[in-house]
Amino acid sequence: MTGSERPLTEAIALAVSRGWRQRVLAYITRAPHELLVFEHPPLYPDAGIQVPAGGVDPGETPAEAVIRETFEETGLRLHSPVHLASFHWTRGENSQVWHYLWLAAPPTTPDDWTHQVTGGETDQGMTFHCRFVPQSTHGLIPGFGYEAALPHLQRLIPAH
Template sequence: MPIVKEEAVCYVVQDDRLLVFTHLQHPMHITGVQVPAGTIKPGETPTQAAQRELFEETGLEGIVSRELGTMAYDVRPMRDEIANRHFLELRVPQQDLSRRWVAGEQDPSHGGASEPWECWWLPLVQAHVLATGLGSQLWKLSQH
């Protein structure tokens, strides 16, 4: 029986561009294009986790503007796990959308070595390339 992990997934959009990252030490065909996301720690709300994950994974401080919903994602066969994902929209101060920067996770939840990646702003119309179901709730961004 797979374990269930609660996760927060961050959607940060400015001028029709989505904040994403790609790993620098792993091939794109393995890790894909991702958005900031991660495990919700015990005692943490999805909102708190999203704000923490955004900062840890990108160096940007953001505020949750709304919750978009929850969806389960079966991580198998990679891990015997179901990710119960809480999707949240966050706002950050205005950014230079042409800028790319290196960030990463110093203490990954899977316990491995630190992981560097490159953060950048993907045109929202191209967000269908997001890996592992991370784009499943993007359609809700246009609903207010």
């Protein structure tokens, strides 16, 4: 997968003009050094470790989409997302625009929990295991772009 970073408004305009899918990825922290990740049920061992993510629905902004996706995939009702970066990704003939946003979880959020997904095309009804991990050892599935905006997050909220 190859990607190029774009400003938010330019990335949205590019996706709309080309009819490309837009996705959001949520970097959720509870403390500066932590990152919320989740794992799929054992039925999908190759899915790896991911962050909450999903498509931007028609008429929805990336900020609205990341709030909805976060709730659907983790059960957390978070607000005030901060845009970190947007990338135009190409894999073969497929192009998409991914928007990375940061959300802060309350300090009282548990270390880990399970959540049954309440929306989405293929994930609805699955149970995800959510947990906070150190940003430095996130374990995100490599090669899929999930970690692409972590340097932006680390500049915004240094881990140390």
